[in-house]
Amino acid sequence: MSRGRLHAADHLAAFIADDAGHAVGLATYSVVGKDTELVSIDSLVEGRGVGTALLGAVASAACAAGSRRLWLVTSNDNLDALRFYQRRGLRLVAVHPGAVDAARTLKPQIPVLGSHGIPLHDEIELAAEPAAVLRAVSGRRAAERDSM
Ligand SMILES: CC(C)(COP(=O)(O)OP(=O)(O)OC[C@H]1O[C@@H](n2cnc3c(N)ncnc32)[C@H](O)[C@@H]1OP(=O)(O)O)[C@@H](O)C(=O)NCCC(=O)NCCS
Numbered sequence: 699m700s701r702g703r704l705h706a707a708d709h710l711a712a713f714i715a716d717d718a719g720h721a722v723g724l725a726t727y728s729v730v731g732k733d734t735e736l737v738s739i740d741s742l743v744e745g746r747g748v749g750t751a752l753l754g755a756v757a758s759a760a761c762a763a764g765s766r767r768l769w770l771v772t773s774n775d776n777l778d779a780l781r782f783y784q785r786r787g788l789r790l791v792a793v794h795p796g797a798v799d800a801a802r803t804l805k806p807q808i809p810v811l812g813s814h815g816i817p818l819h820d821e822i823e824l825a826a827e828p829a830a831v832l833r834a835v836s837g838r839r840a841a842e843r844d845s846m
Contacts, residue, residue, distance in 0.1 A: 699801035699808070700771045701794070701821070705737050713755040715741070715748045725752035727759065734760035734828065736770040747842065753786055754835040760828035769825035773798050775812025780822065787834030788824040797821035 707726050715723035725739040736756050741748040760768045772779045798818050802808040812818035
């Protein structure tokens, strides 16, 4: 669910991160007009660059599609995702109070308590120009290479 819209993941464009034949991550996205929405991003091996690679792939696809805006929503409890996105060029552009509560009426399996025991209520929207995300992702990859 995002902004009141139910997405079917198996109908979306996607990138799968592959490590020696094993799927280690998935990002799905949707291009509408001049906007690309990052609908989902999941890493099965956190902290090894999979999420950064997937975000970079979606930002590249957004550039190729001529999108002027790459955007997404996350929930108010997802502090790790908020850090992840902001360190990769995305900016907070809106808070949608009660959006997760509204989504729960359509999808009752959305829990009441989220990560860190934070009550799950709101959607936080982040956005950036796709090229800005690509630059930030390239910068982080270079920094990680230098630290090895
Ligand atoms: C958010 C999420 C996709 C990030 O994926 P990830 O694979 O852990 O992402 P990365 O490894 O690229 O980056 C995560 C951290 O690991 C560090 N890292 C990246 N590559 C690394 C490497 N080779 N060695 C050590 N650390 C590394 C990065 O510095 C980064 O830290 P930072 O956020 O402080 O900059 C992942 O945490 C996830 O799947 N969360 C659950 C689903 C979710 O909440 N999705 C978002 C919903 S909107």
